[in-house]
Amino acid sequence: MNFINKNENKSFSGSQDDLPDIKKKFKLEDEKILEAIIFASKEPVNINDLKKSCPFIEDINASLKNLTNFYSNRAVNLVKIKNTYAFRTLPYYSNHITQTVEKKVKLSKAAKETLAVIAYHQPVTRTEIEDIRGVSLYKGLMDTLLDSKWVNIGQRRDTPGMPVTYITTNDFLDHFGLNTEKDLPNYKELKEAGF
Amino acid sequence: MNFINKNENKSFSGSQDDLPDIKKKFKLEDEKILEAIIFASKEPVNINDLKKSCPFIEDINASLKNLTNFYSNRAVNLVKIKNTYAFRTLPYYSNHITQTVEKKVKLSKAAKETLAVIAYHQPVTRTEIEDIRGVSLYKGLMDTLLDSKWVNIGQRRDTPGMPVTYITTNDFLDHFGLNTEKDLPNYKELKEAGF
């Protein structure tokens, strides 16, 4: 999604004579513009898109941080998914929300495990997945995972045969409420154990 | 949409001995539950539905009023439409930005195939595409792909007639989450993946 700044509102670029109070007020305005954009957007908004559409915001990271803090003790939080931002409800309140859940393809045990191998070991080749799971991947498994939009194709591995690698997507992180792959359960422990 | 109160949380119904502080805290929880429900709802939520799904909230109108106040100076407001509630972004903020809303148009089978041929065989001429697909390209197909910004015109082929070649763009790579065209799996790899 793209945002075009219609009228680069001059009032946002304060002169040196501005009082701190007004500055502060303007900062709040920055935040609120970001709030409006992210709230209205259907997909998580990329920080680069935010920068492009709001060139008048001096420190976008600071503004986003303020916004995150503002919502931090609410039922709706501003969450960061890799380099994108979106509002999400807290799991704590899920008991009160019943939505007609979109029917997702139920993943098989093998598919779930393969997804986990990709998540923890990415970028990972087919052979490596098979080595870790100790079994050859059945036909169509990778097809299913790619179809789920949770897995994508990464860079080819720079080894003989240049094998294709697999990685997880932002959709995957968003689905499991993770900010980055590092937030995967036991991620650190696994890496430290050399797996 | 229906709301069903899954676990009627007893802790929300404070006893008479509660201190005012705790009361206030509970009120905030009430508010936040409403906040989550209204945020996640696909349509403005009827106040009767809110009452039904949150029977533990003593004074729902007061809670809604608090919530309205909380959002009153934000870019997102809680608005009452007849007897329903919904969050709306303020037009004042959306004026700064024009959101270009993308209406997604599904690619036709022919367009998908042509795009695939260009991605895998680039730079490729029209005749070569027709040869690979075994059918002639219908009028306007290349225009559609060029409009999508996923395909661009490459260098002319140094053969008689100097035909134009087609290549994929950085937008194409961005859209499909690829680093280079070379990361696309080849036919053998696709077969292994079960395509």
Place this chain on the structure above:
Amino acid sequence: MLQHNIKQDKFIVDLKGFDGPLELLLSLAQKQKVDLKEISITELVDQYLFFIKNVSKLKLELAAEYLMMASFLTYLKSRILLPKDCLEDELSASEMEKNLAFKLKRLSEIKNCTDELFLKPKLGIDFFKRGFYENSDKQIVKKLDASLIDILRAFAKINSKKIFSPLRFIRESIFKIDDALKSILGFINRGKKWTLLHEIIPKDWRGSKVKVRSAIATTFAASLELAKSGDCLLEQSSPFKSLKIKSKERG
């Protein structure tokens, strides 16, 4: 998963419960010790082989993967039991043992992580995005929508189409019956000597095997047609000998 009946000292198993031999091995190891670091490999090998032996009694069509693992384990056990100085090649038994233990631990970790991952709150189930989006005052831009898998499928389809292309005759190397008739008649008009049939094939049809084959077949068919109508005579001294042709003796 693994079910066994100790009373009968016989395993009742369903191999379908296991995603491969490594998982079976892991399941056996987990029964042995809680801490995977302390498992005894030799004991594990025995258990695996015992298991496989009993399964094969019940199921003849045992997956090749399981048998391969069995032969590897048998080899590993023999290496462990042999005195060290008997062996001189690349990988020592202890290294192989360590490697197997590592793989088991790694698989067990990923299994735990898979369970934990899928226990996490999930979007659309435990937490939610905004229910609806406003579309007032927005420029609507049409954008083509396709996912990577669409493109991959399209490509795979084109390629498989090529493999299963319909049978088509390659017309240019087929000698037409009209041309054969013309060349035979041309020959007949020139002389009356017996001539081998394949000698009257035009020169430009002798280049490739495919062309020669087609030209002989068509010339033969045409000659039969002409013999039937009485325009020429055919002679074959005995079966499988070369066929000779001559114009009909007139008068």
